[in-house]
Amino acid sequence: MSDPEESTPGGIEAAQPRRPDDSARRYTILVVDDEAAILESLELTLEDDYRVLCAGTGAEGLEILEREDVALIIADQVMPVMTGVEFLERAIERNPRAIRMMLTGYADIGSLVRAINEGRIYRYIPKPWEPEELRLNVKRALEAYELTHENAELAAALSDANERLSRENLYLRREVERRYSFDQLLGEGPAMQRVFELLEKVAQTDATVLIAGETGTGKDLAARAIHYAGSRAKARFLAQNCGALPETLLESELFGHKRGAFTGAHADKKGLFEVCDSGTIFLDEVGEMTPGMQVRLLRVLQDSEVRPLGSADTRKVDVRIMAATNRDLRKEVAEGRFREDLYYRLRVVEITLPPLRERREDIPLLAQHFLDVANQRIGRELKGFTQAAMERLVAHSWGGNVRELENELERVVALAGERDTVSADMLSDEIRGQTEAAAAIGAPPVDWHLSRSVDALKAHMILAALRETGSKSQAAQRLGIPRQSLQKMMKRLGLSDADVEPENSD
Ligand SMILES: Nc1ncnc2c1ncn2[C@@H]1O[C@H](COP(=O)(O)OP(=O)(O)OP(=O)(O)O)[C@@H](O)[C@H]1O
Ligand SMILES: [Mg+2]
CATH class of the missing domain: 1.10.8.60 (Helicase, Ruva Protein; domain 3)
Structure with missing residues (x-):
């Protein structure tokens, strides 16, 4: 009984039809030679296993490289017009990954060395060749091609992973630096005391919170304080500035995307809502959201699920949402720039930080x-x-x-x-x-709120009078008010005698 795998004695190739192997045939080989007979015989040797493209000149070969995904190039060394070495050098520019082999009719060492150095040639095949040996060489070359291909993919995946890791690290470091408790938010006066009470209360709930306030009033700090004082403290706090990105990118950042969802979406990406899993998402500058994004956010708030861009499926998320704005959202709603339904969903609790x-x-x-x-x-x-x-x-x-x-x-x-x-x-x-006085007389006031500006002016004048006269009675006299009124006014404005410059008071 003969082994079916064993080759027929005598090696009569034609008698044993080769089974085209689909996995091998995915490789395309380009052969370039000015002699039609050589092209034909190369084609015959290789066409059962590979897709073979033939070119009679270097120029023709380059043209094929422009449009075909070629894995292996076999070029004759001696050709009129463009030599094999020249052709292979130019082939590198068009397809740097293809493996290059050279056919040489005679062993001219000098040009061979040049070919190997400059054409960066994988192997040269002396003419005439043994079909079996050629097949073996081609097979090995394509294994090398496959390996470099895998390597390139692995390297890309690795650099992707590294980038993700370093982003992750940066995130962790920032969060460690920023672990806030309420005592990082300072404020002794009644206004901030009221804010603290509210912060403590909402930290114990899972309610959606809208934090309003002018720029620099501590909205960010307040949001973190709520997160780290609440039950989600062990999970992540992720902040996204909604005014910083164009709509599609913001949508992909928040909800993720499928590969190919838009130009530049090379791979699937998870959105912050998914990454944040059981933590808190802080949507900063929420008033900057486009109408389209407002609708999408509303859906998340209503159904607790997100749909990545380009995907048909939705995913459940468990995330607390906080939002901040330095715009007057109520006014934005009245003027039709912000959806009313979203506004009410966001401001289940509203905290306003006073300027x-x-x-x-x-x-x-x-x-x-x-x-x-x-x-x-x-x-x-x-x-x-x-x-x-x-x-x-x-x-x-x-x-x-x-x-x-x-x-x-x-x-x-x-x-x-x-x-x-x-x-x-x-x-x-x-x-x-x-000084507020100068502002009141000359330039338009910085703060148009009348009683506030008047208070500031009063505080300024009282302190100036105290400093110049050195005593409350004289200061009151200079200001033209009774001493008791001065005392009451100072108390209301939060001023004390200690506010007077020591070298000018007695
Ligand atoms: N009550 C406070 N006590 C101590 N530091 C504060 C307080 N409020 C704000 N800060 C500090 O002021 C700076 C601005 O605060 P934060 O970033 O929270 O403001 P914001 O309201 O988010 O501003 P923006 O609207 O510009 O984003 C931060 O460095 C913060 O630490
Ligand atoms: Mg902020």
Whole structure:
């Protein structure tokens, strides 16, 4: 009994039909030779196992390379017009991954070396060749091709994974740095005390929270505080600025996408809602969302499921949603820019952070805190503020709120040199120079809220009178009001005698 796998003795190839193997035939081989007979015989040797394309000149070969996905190129060395070496060199530009082999009729060592060096040739085949040997060589070459192909894919996958890991690390590091508790949110005055009470209450629930407030009032900080004080604290807190990305990218960032959903979507991607699993998503600048995104977000809030871009399936998600805005969303709703139904879904609980100018009583505490932080960071030892400096900090309108105060102190400390106390001359021009009185008389007021501006002006005048006269009775006299009224006014405005510059008071 003969083994069916064994080849027929005598090696009569034609008598044994070769079974075209579909897995091998997926490879395309390009053969280039100016002699038709050689092309034909190469084709005959290889066509059962591979798809063979023939070219009679280098130029024709290059043309084929432009449009075909070729795995292996076999070129004759000696051809008129474009030599084999020249052709293979140019082939590299068109298809760098294809394996290159050279047919050589005679062993001219010099041109062979050049061919191997410059054409970066995998192997050369001497003419005439043994069909079996040629097949074996081609098979090996294609195994090498397959390997480099796999390697390239693995390398791409690896670099993808690395990138994801480093992003993950960055995220973790940032979160560790930012693990906030309520005591990172400072505020002694009644306005912030009310905010703290509310934050504590909502932290114990899973309600959707809308945090409103001007820029720099601490919305971010408040959202993190709620997350880390609540039952989802062990899961992630992921923030996404909704104003930072065009619609499609924001949608893909939040809900994910299927490969090919849009140009540049090379692979499936999970959205933040899925990644966040049982954590909190913080949608910053939610007022910037386009109408289309508003509809999609509404669906998530209603059904707790997301549908990745380009996908037909939805996925359940378990995520707490918080949103922030520095726009007046109610007004946006009234003016038709923000969906009313979404607004009500988002503001199950609404927390408004008051602007700093409405809680000036917190300024000394915040200023001292940011001074300490900046001292630490920059390596200085500034101890505190002169009364005049603090007075100006308290009187400033702080359009950028707490962030502006923080930046101001960072700047002051950085430029402090050898000074050990912050005095008024170290403050920025607009803080040092701007008095509410000047604003009231000259330029339009920074803050159009009348009673607020009047209060600021009163505080400024009272402190100036106290500093100049050195006593409350004289200050009251100068201001043209009874001493008791001055005292009441100071109490209401949160001013104390200590607010007067020591060198000017007695
Ligand atoms: N009550 C506070 N106590 C201490 N630091 C605060 C307080 N509020 C804000 N900050 C600090 O001020 C800066 C701005 O705060 P945050 O980023 O939370 O403001 P925001 O309201 O989110 O601003 P934006 O609208 O510009 O995004 C941060 O560095 C934050 O640590
Ligand atoms: Mg913010």
